[in-house]
Amino acid sequence: MKDILRLKTSLAEEIEQELNAQVKQEATASAMYLAMASWCNSHGFVNSAEFFYQQSAEEREHMMKIFKYVNEVGGRAVSPDISNLIHDFDSLKSVFEQALEQEINNTQSINRIVDRCYKVKDYTTIKFLQWFLEEQMEEEKWARRALELLELIGSDGMGLYMVDKKILDLREKE
Amino acid sequence: MTISSDFKELFRTKSGCIYQCDKDLCFYVEFAGHLTPYKFACFLALKKLIDKIDLASMICNSENCCDMEIVNPCGSDRIYVLSLPQIIEFKELLAGGKAMLQLNSILKERLHVAMA
Numbered sequence: 001m002k003d004i005l006r007l008k009t010s011l012a013e014e015i016e017q018e019l020n021a022q023v024k025q026e027a028t029a030s031a032m033y034l035a036m037a038s039w040c041n042s043h044g045f046v047n048s049a050e051f052f053y054q055q056s057a058e059e060r061e062h063m064m065k066i067f068k069y070v071n072e073v074g075g076r077a078v079s080p081d082i083s084n085l086i087h088d089f090d091s092l093k094s095v096f097e098q099a100l101e102q103e104i105n106n107t108q109s110i111n112r113i114v115d116r117c118y119k120v121k122d123y124t125t126i127k128f129l130q131w132f133l134e135e136q137m138e139e140e141k142w143a144r145r146a147l148e149l150l151e152l153i154g155s156d157g158m159g160l161y162m163v164d165k166k167i168l169d170l171r172e173k174e
Numbered sequence: 175m176t177i178s179s180d181f182k183e184l185f186r187t188k189s190g191c192i193y194q195c196d197k198d199l200c201f202y203v204e205f206a207g208h209l210t211p212y213k214f215a216c217f218l219a220l221k222k223l224i225d226k227i228d229l230a231s232m233i234c235n236s237e238n239c240c241d242m243e244i245v246n247p248c249g250s251d252r253i254y255v256l257s258l259p260q261i262i263e264f265k266e267l268l269a270g271g272k273a274m275l276q277l278n279s280i281l282k283e284r285l286h287v288a289m290a
Contacts, residue, residue: 001182001196001278002196002199003279004194004196004199004201004214004275005214005276005278006282006283008214076215076218
């Protein structure tokens with residue numbers, strides 16, 4: 001009897017579910033960054049807004065990468081449903097705190113998938129996810145650095161203006 | 175539609191049977207008096223569809239409309255009108271079929287390793 005399951009897909013069902021959950025997480029992150037960009041724009045932080053526009057586009061690229069991978073290896077990628085986004089923030093600091101938290105969640109989530117892949121011996125997906133782990137290191141670094149800048153420069157007087165000016169430079173220099 | 179000699183029995187319960195056809199790489203599901211072909215992706219989608227039916231809320235709801243569930247699987251002309259016991263039986267049949275698919279996959283891999 002032919003092994004139709006293996007002929008049609010190389011992805012275990014549980015890994016497919018995990019990857020689809022990650023697709024949703026990346027899509028949510030992309031949408032959240034858009035909300036952050038909008039808040040920054042409306043509060044005069046134009047460079048921070050640009051930073052979050054770029055972050056949003058990057059998260060969408062991540063989402064698409066996983067989405068296409070699932071389909072390419074014979075799985076079925078699910079277009080995610082996103083709701084309950086936050087659009088209001090207390091301060092620029094809280095925006096970056098939320099961004100860092102989001103990136104940490106993303107890293108932890110990818111780590112969990114890699115762990116599951118080891119359990120089911122899916123080395124192809126592990127290799128695929130390696131790129132994401134390296135990318136997450138960078139993402140977390142930017143978010144941390146932004147919070148460091150807020151601490152170093154402070155939010156009094158010209159502080160916030162200076163922080164906003166430095167945010168975009170930070171990314172371009174990396 | 176009748177059972178062809180190309181069909182291989184994958185899993186059987188008292189309420190139905192799932193056959194695999196190596197020639198077309200598809201599955202034939204015999205249930206509620208009908209034999210219906212499903213491509214691989216549609217077979218998995220059918221299982222997900224049936225698994226998603228919330229039996230607990232059907233049992234708790236006293237309205238007549240909640241005694242039945244109408245299921246229209248993708249890639250098929252079949253429409254199932256299922257009673258609560260039928261849903262349980264269908265879940266059992268599809269779960270068994272899926273498990274046999276996975277078992278076949280594991281056996282194939284192990285045999286390949288043993289023969290290498």
